[in-house]
Amino acid sequence: MGTLNVIALALVGALFFVWPIPHTGSLRDLLLAASLVLFGYLAWRDSQPKAVLRELSFPVMVLAAFTVWLYIVAIFISPETAWSLDEIHGQWERALAAMAAGVLVALAVSRNPILRPWALVVVFVTLMVHIVYVDLEAVKYWVGHAGSYRFDGLTGGPDKVNYLSNMLFCFLLAELFYRATCKKRMLLFPNSVLAVIFLLAVVSEFGELTRNGIVTLVLMLLVLGALYLFGRGSRVKISAAFVGIIAMFLVVLVGVGLITSARQSSTLSNLLATVPLAWDTEHNQAWQDTEKYGVPRLPSGEPVDISTYLRVAWFKEGLKLVSEHPLGIGYGRNAYGHGMMAKYGVSKGHSHSGLLDIAIGVGIPGALLWIVLFASLMVLAYRRIRAAPNYPAVLLLLVLVDYGARVLLDSVQRDHMLQQFMFLAGLAAVMMVTETRTVGRNKAAKKHG
Numbered sequence: 001m002g003t004l005n006v007i008a009l010a011l012v013g014a015l016f017f018v019w020p021i022p023h024t025g026s027l028r029d030l031l032l033a034a035s036l037v038l039f040g041y042l043a044w045r046d047s048q049p050k051a052v053l054r055e056l057s058f059p060v061m062v063l064a065a066f067t068v069w070l071y072i073v074a075i076f077i078s079p080e081t082a083w084s085l086d087e088i089h090g091q092w093e094r095a096l097a098a099m100a101a102g103v104l105v106a107l108a109v110s111r112n113p114i115l116r117p118w119a120l121v122v123v124f125v126t127l128m129v130h131i132v133y134v135d136l137e138a139v140k141y142w143v144g145h146a147g148s149y150r151f152d153g154l155t156g157g158p159d160k161v162n163y164l165s166n167m168l169f170c171f172l173l174a175e176l177f178y179r180a181t182c183k184k185r186m187l188l189f190p191n192s193v194l195a196v197i198f199l200l201a202v203v204s205e206f207g208e209l210t211r212n213g214i215v216t217l218v219l220m221l222l223v224l225g226a227l228y229l230f231g232r233g234s235r236v237k238i239s240a241a242f243v244g245i246i247a248m249f250l251v252v253l254v255g256v257g258l259i260t261s262a263r264q265s266s267t268l269s270n271l272l273a274t275v276p277l278a279w280d281t282e283h284n285q286a287w288q289d290t291e292k293y294g295v296p297r298l299p300s301g302e303p304v305d306i307s308t309y310l311r312v313a314w315f316k317e318g319l320k321l322v323s324e325h326p327l328g329i330g331y332g333r334n335a336y337g338h339g340m341m342a343k344y345g346v347s348k349g350h351s352h353s354g355l356l357d358i359a360i361g362v363g364i365p366g367a368l369l370w371i372v373l374f375a376s377l378m379v380l381a382y383r384r385i386r387a388a389p390n391y392p393a394v395l396l397l398l399v400l401v402d403y404g405a406r407v408l409l410d411s412v413q414r415d416h417m418l419q420q421f422m423f424l425a426g427l428a429a430v431m432m433v434t435e436t437r438t439v440g441r442n443k444a445a446k447k448h449g
Contacts, residue, residue, distance in 0.1 A: 004038075004042070005042075005112075005115055007038070008035075008038050008039060008042060008105075008108070009115075009118055009119065009122045010122075011031060011034055011035050011038060012035060012105060012119065012122050012123065013122045013123070013125070013126045014031055015028070015031040015032060015035055015101075016122075016123050016126040016127070016420070016423075017126045017129065017130070018031060019416045019419060019420050020130065020154070020155040020160060020161070020163070020164060020416050020417075020420070021154050021155065021156075022155070022156040028416070028419075029094075032094070032097055032098060032101060032419075033097075035101045035104075035105070036097060036100060036101050036104065039101065039104035039105050039107075039108045040104050042104075042107075042108035043104045043107035043108045055433045056380070056429060056430070056433060058376050059373060059376045059377050059380065059429070062369060062372050062373045062376060063373055065369055066366065066369040066370060066373060067092065067096070069362060069365060069366050069369060070084075070088050070092060070331045070362055070366070071085075071088065073327065073328045073330060073331060073361070073362045073363065073366065074088060074330050074331060077327050077328060077329075077330070077363075078328070078329055078330030078331075079329065079330070079342070080329070080330050080338060081330070083330065083332060083338070084330030084331050084332055084361075087330075087331055087332035087333060088331050091331075091332070091333060091414060091415070091418065092331065094419055095418045095419050095422045096422070098418075098419035098420070098422045098423040098426075099422035099423060099425060099426035100426065101423055101426070102422065102423040102424060102425065102426030102427035102428075102430070103426040103427070103429075103430050105119055105427055106119070106426070106427050106428075106429075106430035106431040106434065107430060107434075109431075110430070110431070110434035116431070116435075117186050117187065117188055118188075119427070119431075120171070120186060120187065120391075120392075120395075120427075120431075121187055121188055123171075123424070123427075124168070124171045124187055127164050127167055127168040127171070128168060128197060128200070130153055130154060130155070130161065130164045131153075131161075131164065131165055131168055131200055131201055131204045132200060133153050133154055134151050134153040134161055134165075134204045134207050134208065135200055135203045135204055135207065137151040137152075137153065137207065138151050138203065138204075138206065138207035139203075150207070150208060150209050150210075151207045151208065158207075158208045158209065158210055159208075159210055159212075159213075159410065160417070161204075161208060162204075162205075162208040162210040162213040163213075163406070163412065163417055163420075165201060165204045165205055165208060165213065166213055166216055166217060166220075166402050166406075167399070167402070167420070167424070168197075168201050168204075169201055169217060169220065169398075169402075170220070170395060170398040170399050170402055170424075171187065171395065172194070172197065172198055172201060173220060173221070173224055173398055174186075174391055174394040174395040174398055175187045175194065175391070176194075177224055177227070177228060177394050178389070178391045178394060179191075180228070181228065181389065182389035184389065184391075186391035186392075205217075212406065212409040212410055213406075215405065215409065216401070216402050216405040216406050216409070217402075219401055219402075219405050220398050220401050220402055223397065223398070223401050224394075224398070227382075227385065227394070227397070271305050271308055273298045273299075273300070273302075273304075274298070274304040274305045274308045274309050274312070275308065275312055277296060277298065277304060277309065278304070278308065278309040278310075278311075278312035278313045278316075279312055279313070279316055281313050281316055281317055284296050284313075286309070287309065287310055287313030287314060287317070288340075288344060288346045288348075289346060290306070290310075295309075296309065310352075311352050314336070314348065314351050314352055315351060315352070315353060315356065317340065317351075318336055318339075318351035318353065318356040318357075318359075318360055319356070321336070321339040321340075321343070321360045322356070322359045322360055322363070322364065325339070325360070325363065326363050326364050327363040327364075327365065328359075328360065328361050328362040328363030328366060329342075329360060329361065330361060330362075331361045331362050331366075332361055333350065333357075333411075333413075333414040333415070334347075334350060335350075335357055335360045335361035336348060336350050336351040336356070336357055336360050337350065339360055350411035350414075351411065352409075352410060352411055353407070353408060353409065353410070353411065354406070354407035354408070354410060354411050354412050354413035354414075355367060355370070355371075355407050355408055355413075357411055357413055358370055358413060374400055374404050377396065377400055377425065377429060378397060378400050378401075380429075380432075381393045381394075381396045381397040381400070381429075381432060382397065384432050384433070385397070390432055390435050391435070392427075392428045392429075392431035392432040392435050393428075393432040393435075395424075395428045396425065396428035396429055396432055399421070399424050399425060399428060400425070403421045
């Protein structure tokens with residue numbers, strides 16, 4: 001494999017391991033810069049990037065247009081230009097650097113059939129280390145305590161470590177699909193080891209008890225099922241084992257969802273009654289400051305489900321900001337909070353919807369460009385899957401579904417979560433294209449041979 005290649009892959013593993021750990025910003029930047037330099041050299045030495053970029057030209061143009069629009073809003077539209085430019089530098093430019101690193105890794109291994117799977121295995125194993133740590137936390141607690149508890153892992157929050165669990169499931173489900181349909185493997189593990197890792201990932205979902213994580217996993221399974229049935233037409237025979245595994249996994253997810261719901265003290269009737277009260281933000285102002293205004297009560301005298309109340313109220317106020325500022329108020333993690341401060345004198349960090357945060361920050365044009373970027377990559381991945389067996393294409397599609405759904409439900413368009421997504425998207429997209437081209441060359445060689 002070569003000493004330089006081993007060092008380069010170890011660098012990727014270190015970067016992906018450190019990324020979600022709090023208070024490691026300087027180390028992240030150092031590892032990211034080193035990855036860009038080393039893989040930039042390897043890609044320049046071993047690949048032909050122009051051919052790859054031609055096939056990804058439309059998503060690249062959309063990404064460039066989105067980036068330019070961020071600067072236009074910050075300089076010409078935002079009332080807080082300095083703040084928005086600082087956020088673009090601290091957030092978006094780092095995200096682009098992360099995507100560039102993923103692209104360079106894929107280019108560097110594109111002509112090396114031995115090295116190519118190892119680039120994915122390193123990321124996969126790094127994610128697995130985080131998940132095993134959560135499992136150990138959970139088992140240690142469950143041995144001595146009754147009831148449920150949510151564990152932070154090394155990331156500082158159950159929601160943040162759940163992003164890693166779902167990323168791991170992207171790799172696992174893509175591998176399951178690849179093995180079931182193509183009788184090949186990309187991840188270098190036998191079925192027995194993969195089954196154990198699958199169980200460890202399921203245990204982590206019980207340890208995190210994150211409702212939005214379960215929702216995104218169900219969506220991933222639905223997409224995978226549709227892809228399995230329709231993605232390759234009559235060329236695929238449905239495997240009973242594959243159907244059984246998916247069905248079992250769905251049952252497990254339902255169980256996790258029921259346990260998560262059981263942790264909530266609110267009944268279904270309480271939740272339903274909370275929504276209209278939360279939507280009436282003009283007359284109920286507790287969403288601005290629950291300590292100042294107190295937790296609202298329903299006509300029955302019960303307190304509202306506070307999580308639902310705040311999410312609904314903040315979502316409505318976010319929509320109002322978009323309608324009042326259709327071109328945005330400036331890109332930033334806390335665009336919602338800046339909008340609230342300017343309007344009400346109350347600072348709230350984010351709206352709990354990443355897509356809404358984007359629309360508030362860079363307006364409707366920016367949100368549309370972001371959606372088009374996702375859609376273009378999804379279409380390209382689907383076409384590649386139909387064209388030839390392609391593990392990176394399935395991985396890319398699942399990563400887009402996972403992160404795209406999470407962006408709708410949580411404010412994940414920020415910090416290491418955004419950077420890890422951009423890295424994986426760049427890695428999988430370029431590997432998808434180079435993998436398909438390799439398959440095409442092999443088929444042509446066999447035909448003429």
